[in-house]
Amino acid sequence: MKKLVIKTLGCKVNQCESESICNALLESGQGFTCDESGEAEVVIINTCTVTSKAAMQSRQAVRQAIRANPGARIVVTGCHAQMAPEELAAIEGVDLVVGNRDKHQISNEILSGLGKNRDRIAPVKCPDVAGPAQFEMLPGIAHGGRTRPFIKIQDGCNAFCTYCIVPHARGRSRSLPMEQVLDQVVSLAKLGNREVVLTGIHIGCYGQDLNPETSLYELLCQIRQAGAIDRVRVSSIEPAELSDAIIDLAVTDKKMPGRLCRHFHIPLQSGDDGILNRMHRPYGRDDFSILVKKIIDRVPDAAIGVDTLIGFPGETDAAFDQTYDLIASLPVAYLHVFPFSARNGTPAYSYENQVPVQTIKERCQRMRKLGAQKRRSFYERHVGRTVTVLVEETREKKDGRLKGLTDNYIPVLFDGPDELTNTFQQVEIQGVSADGVPEGRAL
Numbered sequence: 001m002k003k004l005v006i007k008t009l010g011c012k013v014n015q016c017e018s019e020s021i022c023n024a025l026l027e028s029g030q031g032f033t034c035d036e037s038g039e040a041e042v043v044i045i046n047t048c049t050v051t052s053k054a055a056m057q058s059r060q061a062v063r064q065a066i067r068a069n070p071g072a073r074i075v076v077t078g079c080h081a082q083m084a085p086e087e088l089a090a091i092e093g094v095d096l097v098v099g100n101r102d103k104h105q106i107s108n109e110i111l112s113g114l115g116k117n118r119d120r121i122a123p124v125k126c127p128d129v130a131g132p133a134q135f136e137m138l139p140g141i142a143h144g145g146r147t148r149p150f151i152k153i154q155d156g157c158n159a160f161c162t163y164c165i166v167p168h169a170r171g172r173s174r175s176l177p178m179e180q181v182l183d184q185v186v187s188l189a190k191l192g193n194r195e196v197v198l199t200g201i202h203i204g205c206y207g208q209d210l211n212p213e214t215s216l217y218e219l220l221c222q223i224r225q226a227g228a229i230d231r232v233r234v235s236s237i238e239p240a241e242l243s244d245a246i247i248d249l250a251v252t253d254k255k256m257p258g259r260l261c262r263h264f265h266i267p268l269q270s271g272d273d274g275i276l277n278r279m280h281r282p283y284g285r286d287d288f289s290i291l292v293k294k295i296i297d298r299v300p301d302a303a304i305g306v307d308t309l310i311g312f313p314g315e316t317d318a319a320f321d322q323t324y325d326l327i328a329s330l331p332v333a334y335l336h337v338f339p340f341s342a343r344n345g346t347p348a349y350s351y352e353n354q355v356p357v358q359t360i361k362e363r364c365q366r367m368r369k370l371g372a373q374k375r376r377s378f379y380e381r382h383v384g385r386t387v388t389v390l391v392e393e394t395r396e397k398k399d400g401r402l403k404g405l406t407d408n409y410i411p412v413l414f415d416g417p418d419e420l421t422n423t424f425q426q427v428e429i430q431g432v433s434a435d436g437v438p439e440g441r442a443l
Helices: 012-026 052-068 079-083 085-089 100-111 166-170 178-190 216-226 244-249 273-279 285-298 317-329 357-380
Strands: 002-008 032-034 042-047 073-078 096-098 150-152 195-199 231-234 263-269 303-310 334-339 386-391 402-406 411-414 424-432 438-442
Touching: 002 012, 002 052, 012 032, 012 042, 012 100, 012 150, 012 195, 042 052, 042 079, 052 073, 052 079, 052 085, 073 079, 073 100, 079 085, 079 100, 079 166, 085 096, 096 100, 150 178, 178 195, 178 216, 216 231, 216 244, 231 263, 244 285, 263 273, 263 285, 263 317, 273 317, 285 303, 285 317, 303 317, 303 357, 317 357, 334 357, 357 424, 411 424
Parallel strands: 002 032, 002 042, 042 073, 073 096, 150 195, 195 231, 263 303, 303 334, 411 438
Antiparallel strands: 386 402, 386 424, 402 411, 424 438
């Protein structure tokens, strides 16, 4: 058997793409196995470049893979490969560098017998991502052994926020045709999956490039109409693109197939209108506040997750307080807190009034503490309630209990036999542990 290892950095889209490549190789009939023990024969590093730190970690991951697997064929792909292909190709031990547009060819490159290139610079397959393009369909279904597998329905971004390098690494927005999305949903359902997660770089733009044009809302309606899968979860969606119609799809009979989970992850980034304007974000703090309150009014127990970007150039103490106070006032369930990192190639890299690193760290600590309070408060509101959880395939590492996830993104630990995995179970939430984990008992 040929041992294969894929190291993935960054976002859910990268995870989805890695799983697709992995499954294509495992199902190729060429004797591949995914085994972390011992030295691998093939290592793929799917890199990230969203921040300078992520790019550095990607380079570190490449070198670590080379040291740990001296006889392996090393393939580097992903967003950092797209942005710095020659730098990665020059690392001794790298055999191939593949940009985002050619990721779908990686499995074929490996199956065709990728040779060793230790005596020369590795070949680079990294076409420019600028300009229009069709969705690049990766081989293999991205189930990855997950209870809730990803389906990548969209790639690229047209927004060009001033802090973000992703449009340069991923290209323009493009969508997987609806019939192919539906085919993947059906295929995953036939494999026994009960929930799928729709993911993309700018998922709210889904369908705008297709002919005829369609939308994320229409896709969700078609998935519901097909009735193949029990639950559908949507990854991060921009505030201006979360329509009333999409929100209303989460207001439904719990037994309806294809139901949209009561879970919305919405990037805020800043609660200060001046900073939002400098970021080129197309909304204001009042717009965001109205949206969150609207969701809770229509879907009272919805989990609302929020991204914040702390320390953007020009963020004064007062501007940070605007963000902190807005989050504190809203019924959000959890936060993702990111420190601003000046990324070469973006307008914000050269903006004046850069915030000191220590100030950013202190503000992030305050925001993360608020996020922990919000998360615990959201969990505690559900103590004493009976909830429906989808039981995960893997147990809690510390004590072996089963793990289940509600449609509104509450993880619950409880005792039970292996036979309950990948089934929906009724669980009474009895409390929240000292470290913030909901605990319950199966009914």
